[in-house]
Amino acid sequence: MNYDDIIHMKHPTSPHHPRMSMNNRAAQFAPFAALKTHVDKISEAGRLTTxxxxxxxxxxxxxxxxxNNLLSHKKEHPFITIDYFVEDEYKEGGSYVTVRAQFKDIDEINKQxxxxxxxxxxxxxIYHISVYKNQD
Structure with missing residues (x-):
């Protein structure tokens, strides 16, 4: 759409009604903000954790x-699949995530x-690790 015909026109103003203040305009939409919070809470309560x-x-x-086997073969950077637990930020419990990537090392100090x-x-x-010889 091309708005060249109206883009430079003066904003229409009613001769019978004064312009509404920005605060009053914002207040018209405030009740909808409460609904959004309510919907968010319902969604959060329904979200399952493990x-x-x-x-x-x-x-x-x-x-x-x-x-230990991964450490002894770390120079080969084997492909692994790791199933591990991620704690939920908002609720008790969390979820399990599966990642497939190449192994690099183990940080024995931080146990990672x-x-x-x-x-x-x-x-x-970590719940489970599978090791692959090549990148299938």
Whole structure:
């Protein structure tokens, strides 16, 4: 659309009604702001979270073996898939995320897996790791 015919026209003003102040104009829309907050709260309450799974002793040993194996092959940067827990910012619990990337190293001080894309994942939140020989 081309508005050249009206773009430079004077703003219409009613001869019978005074112009409304900006505060009064804003007040007309204030009730809708309350509805948005209400809808946001309903959406948040309906959003599901999951509790963090606790690894048993056997699962911890398997995870430790996989991590040690990754350390011994870190120069090869193997492709891995990691399932890990991400805590929810607003509610109790969280969700599990799966990431597929190349392994870089393990930060033993901060107990984190470091991926080649510089992503870090806390070892305590890892549920499962799969290692791939090549990039299928």
């Amino acid at each position: 509790q963090k799974r606790v690894l048993d002793e056997d699962q911890r040993q398997i995870l430790n073996r996989v991590l 897996v470091i991926l080649r894309d510089k992503t870090t994942i806390s070892i305590e939140n």
